[in-house]
Amino acid sequence: MNTLLILIPIALMLGCGWLIAFLWSLKSKQYEDLDGAAWRILDDDDDKPAGR
Amino acid sequence: MYCCPLPDAEASARTPWLKGDEAAPWVTDAGPGLKQIEFIVPQANCAACISSIEGRLGRIAGVTKARVNLTARRVAVVWREGSQEPQAFLDCLASLGYAARPFDPRETGFSHDDAEGRRLLRALAVAGFAAANVMLFSVSIWSGTDPQTRDLFHWISALIALPAVVYAGGPFFTSAANALRHGRVNMDVPISLGVILASAMSLFETMHGREHAFFDAAVTLLFFLLIGRYLDHMMRARARSAVSQLMTLMASGATIVEPDGSRRFVANRGLEPGMLMAVAAGDRFAADGCIETGSSDVDRSIVTGESAPEPVNRGDEVQAGTLNLTGPLLVRITKAGGDTFLSELIRLMAAAEQGQSHYVRLADRLARYYSPVVHILAALTLIGWLALGHGWHDALMAAIAVLIITCPCALGLAIPAVQVVASGALFRRGVLLKNGAALEKIAEIDTVVFDKTGTLTLGSPVMVGPPAVSSDNLALAAGLARESRHPLSRALVAAAAERGIAPSVPVSVTEHPGFGLAATWRGQRVRLGSRAWCGVAEPADDRGLLEIVLRIGDGTPVVFTFEDSMRPAARPTIASLRRQGLAVEVLSGDRAAAVGRAASELGIATVYSRMSPQAKLAHVEELAAAGKRALVVGDGVNDAPALAAGFVSMAPATASDVGRTAADVVFMGQSLAPVSWLRSVGVAAQAIARQNILLALGYNLLAVPIAMLGLVTPLIAALAMSSSSIIVVANALRLGWRMNAMPDADGKADHRETAAGAAGAVQRAA
Structure with a gap:
């Protein structure tokens, strides 16, 4: 029972972290160009994310 | 893979003029003192394309950002107001070899600011989060726990699930409330009822320390339903109207x-x-x-x-x-x-455009019958259990289980999943599907109506005669024609250049509007233009060819003939459409002789020429009144009403803005082949959509009796729901594999490679 009291909050916090990260990535338009992202990784030049 | 096109002189000649007021419809504000414009660049498809386009555009003075979106094949350029005309960006793209045109969001129906889509996606994320976490606790409970731990887990599940249901269920609740307010019942009513009752009952059970709580079912339902709803949202036709473009x-x-x-x-x-x-x-x-x-x-x-x-x-x-x-x-x-x-x-x-809204999509037709059946089944279960002498609690549990089990998750995914797979595969082959219903409709067509100029043909004339012409005459004709912007003059200059003949230089060339050109050459007056202008009698038979006559002094006239060349793969495409049992017609505004010539070359018997836009529209409406379902393929402003009135419609990317807006489907490239394989894809997609519906309904047929007997535990509900949704999605993915295996009508391995790209690959390989 004691382990649960630690593990459950940890699990929930990890889940929340994932949710916040997803909502942030959605808001910063990271899903606008999935094909492009796959190619950009091959580009040696300095490349900045699309952002706003 | 080499795919970037080589610099192409022709690309710059094709680009439209984009300065000042002409550019205004495409330019948007992008912050203080900044302007943004987007271009469609169909040929962009690799890392090298990205870096060359972004690098070159970024170096233009005044440009603050140039960003390629490879998925949408678009380039967004932001520049400081007043520092550049958008034409500079087009010229830059052309010099890199990319044919580009400005992008108008209205034309595709997709708006930059898709508030509803983002709301759905956020709801989807919240539902996904809640489903995953609640499921963790549910799995623990199903594995066996002591009552104390079970109650604790139920309470934690409630803590996560209830806010999630309120937030993620919003789209369904508002839609259901709207429907009820107007005295109608839609698919969202049983969904909302099921989710709300399941949550309320689970809370009640938790408070009383009972064994079964359906929190995981409530949020997982919302998760799957939202996936289906989001895919459906992407495939829905947006309100678009070509009327405002006509006004310009x-x-x-x-x-x-x-x-x-x-x-x-x-x-x-x-x-x-x-x-x-x-x-x-x-x-x-x-x-x-x-x-x-x-x-x-x-x-x-x-x-x-x-x-x-x-x-x-x-x-x-x-x-x-x-x-x-x-x-x-x-x-x-x-x-x-x-x-x-x-x-x-x-x-x-x-x-x-008004008349278009009558088509009821397959999914909506199903929904009409589905929700009453669900309500009746749930009510029957409740009454049955009460009649058999069970208490209210057990009867309600069974009825709610019926609502949960019948929740149309798989049904909601069945059609959108197929359409999303199909439209993605089509887009990679250069066909832009503007709404999912077009795919449904294309499978049902029985007639195909083509426009001629610009649709069956490329819309630009090519010199085909006379069979033998002296190079002196051609050089002289090209020398005169250089001074005119008439399409036939340009074709003449192109023909001379193709044969490696340098135009001669006549003096004092003058253009006489409506007639032709005149000049002096080696002391003689030369004329280039219509037969009347050169004093040549009209021929007895009109062969439907375009002509320019060259006459030096009063010598023998030379008659140059031109023909609008057919789109590549036009013949096999028409043949394949006929093999599929479709009636093929040509509706053209051109002269009878010219239309007849093109039609007989393609083997089309039903031909209408000299058709006004009104006559075209009337003909398409007549076909509809006779119960025919016509695919209308056209490009011009004159085709636009017929495109809008057609059962389903298609336009080439080179079409007028109005034509592209009015059409349901736009295809890139010169080949006409997309018309026949879009039809094949539509038929295949429809077959898979039907299978999916049968799978989804079959699942209900199995699960509903179990639910009515009150045998559904949270574990069974979770298994049944997830497995049916996954099966339907997996079946939809089959379409993607089938399309990849489908041979291209023009025998090319990859449609993304344009002619220029292929030429580039050959040159670089050598």
Whole structure:
């Protein structure tokens, strides 16, 4: 029972972290160009994310 | 993979003129002092494309950002206001070898600001989060726990699930409430009822420390339903209208010549029949009328669909919205205001767009029957259990289980999943599907109606005769033709260049609007233009070819003939459509001889020529009234009402803005092959969509009796729901594999490789 009291909050916090990260990535338009992202990784030049 | 096109001189010749007011419709604000424009660049498809486009555009003075979106094949450019004209970006792209055109969000129906889509996606994320976490606790409970831990886990599940249901269920609740307020029942009513009752009952059970809580079912349901809803949202047709684009063809007014010779500008609504208007070269006619003085060439493409200007003289009729190209004219107005050709076209367009909304999609047809059945089943379960002498609690549990089990997760995914897979695969082959319903409709067509110029043909004439021409004559003709922007003149210059003949240089070339060109060469007067201009008799038989005549002094005339070449793969495409049992027709605004020639070359028997836009629309409506389902393929402004009225419609990417907006499907590239394989894809997609519906309904047929008997535990509900949704999605993915295996009609391995790209690959490999 004691382990649960630690593990459950940890699990929930990890889940929340994932949710916040997803909502942030959605808001910063990271899903606008999935094909492009796959190619950009091959580009040696300095490349900045699309952002706003 | 080498795919970037080589610098291409032709690309720059094809790009439209984009400066000042002409560019305004495409330019948007991007912050203080910044402007943004987007271009469609169909050839962009690799890392090298990204870096070369972004690198070059980024170096133009004043540009603050250039970003390629490879998924959408678009480039967004942000620049400081006033520092550049958008034409500079087009020229830059052309010099890199990319044919580009400005992107108008209205045209595809996808808006930049898709608030509803983002709301759905956020709800989906919250539902996914809640489903995953609640499921963790549920799995623990199902594995066996002591009652104390179970109650604790139920409470934690409630803590996560209840807020998630309130937030993620919002789209369903509002839609259900709307439907009920209007006295209707839609699919969202049983969904909302199921989710709310399941949550409420689970809370009640938790408070009383009982064994079964359905929190995981409630949020997992929402998760799957939201996936289906989001995919469906992406495939839905947005409100789009070509009417506003037609309006831009309307002149704001005309210069009126008073009987006393004075001139004044009169706005459109002040124009009346009988007035005399002066129309300069380069202006659009503000009203219909009859030419009193002057001669010119008129671009009547919005009437006939022909790109070649028509010569006009005294006594000829002109229509509002057509463009006066070469000479000033005085025109006596015959129709003005709401009676003009253009006003009528706009009215027809609006009416045709109105009529489009009658098609009920397969998913919506199903929903009509589904929700009443679900309600009746749940009610029957409740009544049955009560009648058999069980208590309210058990009866309600069973009824709620029926609502949970019948929740149309798999059904909601069945069709959108297929359409998303199909449209993705089509897009990679250069076909842009503007709404999912078009895919459904294309499987049901029985007639295909083609426009000729620009649709069956490429819309640009190529020299085909005379069979033998002396290089001196061709050089001289090209020398004269260089001075004119008439499409036939340009084709003549291109033909000379192709044969490696340098144009000779005649002196004092003058263009006589509506007739042709004249010049002096080696002391002799030479003429290039129509038969009448060169004093040559008309031939006895019109073979439907376009002609230019060259005559040196009074010598023997040389008649150059031109033909609009067929799109690549036009013949096999028509043949394949006929093999599929479809009736094929040609509706053209061109002369009978020219249309007949093209049709017989392609083996099409049903031909209508000299069709006005009204006649085209009337013909398409007649077909519909006779119970036919016609695919209309066209490109011009004159085809737009017919495109809007067609059961489903298609336009090439080279079509007019109005044509592209009016069509359901736009295809890139020169080949006509997409018309026949879009049909094959539509048929395959429809077959898989039907299988999916059967799978989804079959699952219900199995699960509902179990639920009615009260045997459904949270574990069974979770297994049944997830497995049916996954099976349906997996089945939809099959379509993608089938499409990849489908041979391309023109035998090319990869449609993304344009002709220029392929040429580049060959050169670089060598």
